[in-house]
Amino acid sequence: MAEGMKIRATLQGDVADVKALMNHIMETGLRKDAKTGQLIPAHFINHVVATLNGKTVLEAQWGAAVAKNPFLGFKIKGAKAGDKIVINAADNHGGKMSGEAVIA
């Protein structure tokens, strides 16, 4: 899996606005290779977990129809500046990536 997840978390009042960008091909398994005519096997992030200071705030299951290089935005009420956000993602081939950010 290509390396990299970028996370930005900003505080608006007492709500943290978290935005994450993950680098992933998100192959659906429906496309054919132009040269061989064979289907390209599905390869996509199917599980994402976000934590705030170690506590799970968001748990997501994804299908192959989340767009390439997925974007994920969510909001956490009651977060404070300096709190730590960690996002872990896993794909259907067992690949893993993670990223972290401090709320600013």
Added chain:
Amino acid sequence: MNQLRRTFLKSTGAAGTVAVAIAAGLLRPGQVLAAEWNKVAFDATTTADAMKGLNVAGAAESKDILIKAPDIAENGAVVPVEVTSKIPGTTSIMIFVDKNQNPLIADFEFSNGAEGYVSTRIKMANTSHVRVAVKAGGKAYTATKEVKVTIGGCGG
């Protein structure tokens, strides 16, 4: 040896209890194995079947679910979708595209202060309704928005 036998009996006993609880409908298998990918729902070929797989069949239409998506998406491979649920106690948001080969796009579950809001980008094969289902307080709600797609983003 005897100790081993004790441990064995203990562990099978515990597993048995879980099995009984599942059979009695007290625990859904999804709750026991939170990390298990919901293959049934994601492989479903109709939105109705996918909703059944997520236990949100027969969800009530709600105006408190706001779907922000373009009316016309030029590129079906990247369609921004933003969902806000104003229903109190929203615990999960699911996104479907009726006309995709597998309608279920994603299932988001919130806890510990996360709000009923999610923003992402999805793929759409054709012009279709984007359907959102929300679980709140043990009940299911739904809303739709049509998105016209000029170039599909799933097949090749």
